[in-house]
Amino acid sequence: MLVAESQEKELEKERVVNESVPPLKLSGLSAQELQELCKDLHKKLDVADETRYDMQIKVNKNEHEIVSLKQKIIELKGMKKPSLKRVKKTTDDMLGACTDATKLKKADFKANLKTVKKEDDKKEEVTDWRKNVEALSGMEGRKKLFNAGQ
Numbered sequence: 486m487l488v489a490e491s492q493e494k495e496l497e498k499e500r501v502v503n504e505s506v507p508p509l510k511l512s513g514l515s516a517q518e519l520q521e522l523c524k525d526l527h528k529k530l531d532v533a534d535e536t537r538y539d540m541q542i543k544v545n546k547n548e549h550e551i552v553s554l555k556q557k558i559i560e561l562k563g564m565k566k567p568s569l570k571r572v573k574k575t576t577d578d579m580l581g582a583c584t585d586a587t588k589l590k591k592a593d594f595k596a597n598l599k600t601v602k603k604e605d606d607k608k609e610e611v612t613d614w615r616k617n618v619e620a621l622s623g624m625e626g627r628k629k630l631f632n633a634g635q
Contacts, residue, residue, distance in 0.1 A: 505533075
C-alpha cells in the first residue's frame with residue numbers, strides 16, 4: 486500500500502508539472518523569439534515564487550496557531566506554572582537589613598575551634614662524638630651497648 490501511494494504521489498507531481506509548464510520546443514526559434522520565451526518563463530517563475538512564499542507564510546501562521554492552541558490546552562488542563570507574587574518591603578525593612586547590628590559584627594571563626602596541644606619533639610643533645618667514642622671503647626663500652634639493646 487505504501488509503494489502504491491508513493492507511485493500515485495509521483496504521478497500526481499508529474500501531472501501538475503506538465504500542466505503548469507508545457508515541454509519547451511526550442512528548435513527553429515530566432516533570437517527574438519527566444520528572448521520572449523525567456524521573459525515569459527521569468528514571469529511564470531515570479532508567479533510560482535509568490536505562491537510559494539504565500540503558502541510558506543500560511544504554513545508558518547498555522548504552526549504558530551497550533552503552538553498557541555497547545556499552550557491553551559495545557560493551561561486548561563491545570564498544568565500551568567504558578568505566578569510569582571511580588572513581596573513589598575518598606576524602606577524601614579530595607580534600612581534595617583542594611584544596618585543590622587548582627588550583620589555588622591565581624592565573624593570570629595577562631596573562637597569555636599578546639600585547641601590542640603603540640604608535643605615538643607625530644608631532641609637529643611648534640612655532644613662531642615669523640616667523648617662518646619672514648620666512653621664506648623673497650624669491653625665496657627660494648628657491654629653498655631649490649632645492655633642498652635635489651
